Amino acid sequence: MKLNDVVLQNVLRKGVVEIIVEEEFVNLLQEGQPLRLKMGFDPSRPDIHLGHVIGLRKLRQLQELGHKVVLIVGDWTAQIGDPSGESATRPMLTHEQVMANAQSYLDQFFRVVDKDRTETVLQSEWFGKFTLATVLDLTRRFTLAQFLERDDFARRYKANRPIAITEFLYPLLQAYDSVAIKSDVEFGGTDQKFNLLVGRQLQSMMGQKPQQCFIMPLLVGTDGVQKMSKSLDNYIGVDEPPQEMFGKLMSVSDTLMLDYFDYLTDVTAEEVEEMRRALDADSANPMDLKKKLAADITRQFYPQQDVLEARAHFERTVQRRQLPEDIPQVGFKISPSTVSISPDDADVGTRQINSSEQRDRVSIADLIWASGLAKSKGEAKRLLAQSAVEVDQVRHCEPWIQLRDGVVIRVGRRRFARLANLDQSP
RNA sequence: GGAGGGGUGGGUGAGUGGUUUAAACCACCAGACUGUAAAUCUGGCGCUCGAAAGGGCUUCGCAGGUUCGAAUCCUGCCCCCUCCA
Numbered sequence: 001m002k003l004n005d006v007v008l009q010n011v012l013r014k015g016v017v018e019i020i021v022e023e024e025f026v027n028l029l030q031e032g033q034p035l036r037l038k039m040g041f042d043p044s045r046p047d048i049h050l051g052h053v054i055g056l057r058k059l060r061q062l063q064e065l066g067h068k069v070v071l072i073v074g075d076w077t078a079q080i081g082d083p084s085g086e087s088a089t090r091p092m093l094t095h096e097q098v099m100a101n102a103q104s105y106l107d108q109f110f111r112v113v114d115k116d117r118t119e120t121v122l123q124s125e126w127f128g129k130f131t132l133a134t135v136l137d138l139t140r141r142f143t144l145a146q147f148l149e150r151d152d153f154a155r156r157y158k159a160n161r162p163i164a165i166t167e168f169l170y171p172l173l174q175a176y177d178s179v180a181i182k183s184d185v186e187f188g189g190t191d192q193k194f195n196l197l198v199g200r201q202l203q204s205m206m207g208q209k210p211q212q213c214f215i216m217p218l219l220v221g222t223d224g225v226q227k228m229s230k231s232l233d234n235y236i237g238v239d240e241p242p243q244e245m246f247g248k249l250m251s252v253s254d255t256l257m258l259d260y261f262d263y264l265t266d267v268t269a270e271e272v273e274e275m276r277r278a279l280d281a282d283s284a285n286p287m288d289l290k291k292k293l294a295a296d297i298t299r300q301f302y303p304q305q306d307v308l309e310a311r312a313h314f315e316r317t318v319q320r321r322q323l324p325e326d327i328p329q330v331g332f333k334i335s336p337s338t339v340s341i342s343p344d345d346a347d348v349g350t351r352q353i354n355s356s357e358q359r360d361r362v363s364i365a366d367l368i369w370a371s372g373l374a375k376s377k378g379e380a381k382r383l384l385a386q387s388a389v390e391v392d393q394v395r396h397c398e399p400w401i402q403l404r405d406g407v408v409i410r411v412g413r414r415r416f417a418r419l420a421n422l423d424q425s426p
Numbered sequence: 427g428g429a430g431g432g433g434u435g436g437g438u439g440a441g442u443g444g445u446u447u448a449a450a451c452c453a454c455c456a457g458a459c460u461g462u463a464a465a466u467c468u469g470g471c472g473c474u475c476g477a478a479a480g481g482g483c484u485u486c487g488c489a490g491g492u493u494c495g496a497a498u499c500c501u502g503c504c505c506c507c508u509c510c511a
Contacts, residue, residue, distance in 0.1 A: 385456095
């Protein structure tokens, strides 16, 4: 099966940093034999964000050309922790936890990747049978100098940061995965390059055909600086509701937007270049392009209707600063000297606040806190002082508010609550 | 086993007895501006009482101590790093 040039260029260029060895990889593709595409994940962090989606889209693309994904549940490596992270030792996960995390990962994974062309395996299928002898055999094959070559290790070593011995095991185990499943191609971000290469090396040491390494760019997160990651809270999760996803995409910086187009949509490289020129020449409105981006990516996870609604929501609340369609309700109940506030949000729970001489008059800061619109009363007061509070679309600066059924309180741009009198049975 | 260095707020990191709730930067929040939850500018960013002015409490690995006063000095403990062996 000879691939046409457009398809091939798409596979080789979009959202790719490097392919080792590209020529071999192209030959494999042209031969048309189904390839085993290796992808591993760490079940201690089961959330998939757009940074991962770059790779998943690539897998999907190759699946459509007839190849097969082998997904490895890293139930052993999860206990070590990838050396790029800071915490060296991690708590052991029980089998149940691993399986629960794996399930939630799979649910997200198959939003992009074709389930029917995927085989899922647990690392423990092979590592469960390992003995110390096998481990020693593995460790003997590489040297300290080789491992200190790895950028992460080198940097940490220079900076006098700890490196646990077990962390050296991480690349080894990941490499052995490639042997165990006889992978033809392994996928990873640029931070994975070392691990992918160790896999390639180990395979050939053990008499297998070495895998190709497919290295993808790291996506910069919504802060515009650091790579997207959950711990930095600059991520867009595939699990997020459409409104949230659309909104977060709109907060991607104008300059970064083009990378997102390149890595996460089917827009061609030429089209991306055109956009770049148009933006430079001021002939395109960045916001329009970004809406297109937000819609395109959200559409990959939700039906068109949801995307339209998310867009409408954005235009309403952010652009026109109008109230959203659905406002979470916050119930109140007046009793002598105190008022109990019960937001719909169960995490907040019912809270008591004091009322003034007039029993339906309360401190708005207290109300904002009790409604869950601010983390503390201090924060609520700060927000009030910063004129971030609106009551029924009018900026509210006074410290007091009259409780009434149906009043809408807005804090900042995105936090809303509609009061409801619980004594007035409908 | 020996010698030395170090543990500071969500992160990086300054601060070695007193206007220190702790510089600066990042992240975050708000306001202004804007065709964007972009960029830029301004402000904010422990908890609590108070309408406010202002007050109380809590915070620099942990526990004690010295002192009118400690992130800063002393003692013990825990943890990390480097070098030697």
